[in-house]
Amino acid sequence: MCNLINEAHQHSLSRRGILNGAAALGAAALTSALTAPAAAAAALAAQNNAVTGKGRTRVVLLGTAGGPMTWLAPHNGPDRARHGIATALVVGDRYYLVDCGMGVAHQLRLAELGRDGDFAGFEGLNSIFLTHLHSDHTMDYFNVLLAGWYHGLPGPEPVQVYGPGRRGSLPPIHGSGEVDVINPSNPTPGTTDMTEYLIQAYATDLNDRMRDSRKPHIRNLLHANDIALPKDVLADANHDTAPEMDPFIVMEDDRVRVSATLVDHGAVFPAFAFRFDTDDGSVVFSGDTAPSQNLIKMAQDTDVLIHEVIDADWVNALYGEPPYTPEEEGFIQHLLHSHTTIEQVGPVAEAAGAKTLVLSHLAPGNNPRDRWMKAQNGYTGKLIIGEDLMEINVP
Numbered sequence: 001m002c003n004l005i006n007e008a009h010q011h012s013l014s015r016r017g018i019l020n021g022a023a024a025l026g027a028a029a030l031t032s033a034l035t036a037p038a039a040a041a042a043a044l045a046a047q048n049n050a051v052t053g054k055g056r057t058r059v060v061l062l063g064t065a066g067g068p069m070t071w072l073a074p075h076n077g078p079d080r081a082r083h084g085i086a087t088a089l090v091v092g093d094r095y096y097l098v099d100c101g102m103g104v105a106h107q108l109r110l111a112e113l114g115r116d117g118d119f120a121g122f123e124g125l126n127s128i129f130l131t132h133l134h135s136d137h138t139m140d141y142f143n144v145l146l147a148g149w150y151h152g153l154p155g156p157e158p159v160q161v162y163g164p165g166r167r168g169s170l171p172p173i174h175g176s177g178e179v180d181v182i183n184p185s186n187p188t189p190g191t192t193d194m195t196e197y198l199i200q201a202y203a204t205d206l207n208d209r210m211r212d213s214r215k216p217h218i219r220n221l222l223h224a225n226d227i228a229l230p231k232d233v234l235a236d237a238n239h240d241t242a243p244e245m246d247p248f249i250v251m252e253d254d255r256v257r258v259s260a261t262l263v264d265h266g267a268v269f270p271a272f273a274f275r276f277d278t279d280d281g282s283v284v285f286s287g288d289t290a291p292s293q294n295l296i297k298m299a300q301d302t303d304v305l306i307h308e309v310i311d312a313d314w315v316n317a318l319y320g321e322p323p324y325t326p327e328e329e330g331f332i333q334h335l336l337h338s339h340t341t342i343e344q345v346g347p348v349a350e351a352a353g354a355k356t357l358v359l360s361h362l363a364p365g366n367n368p369r370d371r372w373m374k375a376q377n378g379y380t381g382k383l384i385i386g387e388d389l390m391e392i393n394v395p
């Protein structure tokens with residue numbers, strides 16, 4: 001990628017130079033430096049950026065709620081809706097989507113990342129990265145593609161989807177007793193399996209639209225990839241889900257290099273954090289994790305760390321005083337051992353040397369802002385409490 005990145009970097013520098021110079025030189029000078037359509041587009045982009053302050057590379061928080069529940073305004077306070085977890089990293093006219101929680105397709109249209117128009121909106125979507133296969137991160141995954149089929153997809157290339165492969169074995173049962181197994185022949189499907197099952201589940205609709213409405217073949221829309229772990233990583237689904245390891249590269253193109261590492265999300269395996277390096281800076285997505293040394297290692301000196309967070313006081317108050325039923329106990333231990341508390345997240349960001357910490361995947365989604373502000377304890381960088389549709393320029 002280095003050559004491509006360097007070329008892109010030079011290109012972007014020259015383009016930025018042109019854009020920066022545009023105001024001083026005026027439209028006539030700009031037009032002489034570019035062809036007419038390119039000059040018009042550059043002038044429009046410069047005008048838009050001047051108005052909105054939007055950077056070429058930026059994070060768009062599409063949904064910021066932790067867990068499957070969304071929190072709706074006005075019940076959650078005016079303008080305080082929180083949709084399911086989903087984030088876009090925008091680099092120029094292209095964007096990369098991390099997780100697909102409830103409402104992501106709706107939020108993508110509100111974020112206006114694609115072209116405007118009745119049958120537009122998803123054009124810039126390049127690829128989707130799933131941190132893990134908990135439903136609050138995947139609930140609207142197929143909706144993005146089904147809605148995109150009618151609103152801008154497929155682009156020139158299929159959307160590439162990267163996510164965990166099969167777990168390989170069922171997780172242990174918390175407590176005692178038996179639990180029924182869904183789909184015994186493949187009880188822990190990975191990303192490609194899940195995608196294939198979804199295509200099959202929608203076969204009636206897909207065949208109808210491909211035949212009757214002559215929509216392009218659904219397989220031209222997407223291509224799913226299971227992220228393979230490096231061979232020297234000795235991870236084990238039921239004993240060591242996140243052994244100490246170096247980050248590894250999952251994907252790279254002319255705008256981003258995407259690395260991954262295993263993080264500690266209780267029984268979930270594999271669970272990934274991702275790092276995106278661009279010409280303008282870096283962004284790390286924690287996914288769901290307890291405080292993770294692998295994450296801290298991968299996030300060293302990052303410009304923006306987007307980290308999950310949970311309020312332990314809220315968890316401890318969920319069911320009142322003990323004793324708890326086995327179901328309550330199971331849920332409480334999952335929440336406290338698989339996530340990062342308000343008290344823990346600041347020191348994690350500090351250890352990583354992250355310049356900006358953005359809290360997202362907030363549990364509960366209706367917590368008062370004052371509670372989240374306590375994440376500043378132990379962290380000397382800039383703290384941002386994530387809100388739906390908030391945009392953060394990189395760097």
Ligand SMILES: [Zn+2]
Nearest residue numbers: 067134136288
């Ligand atoms: Zn989650």
Ligand SMILES: [Zn+2]
Nearest residue numbers: 132134265288
């Ligand atoms: Zn999770």
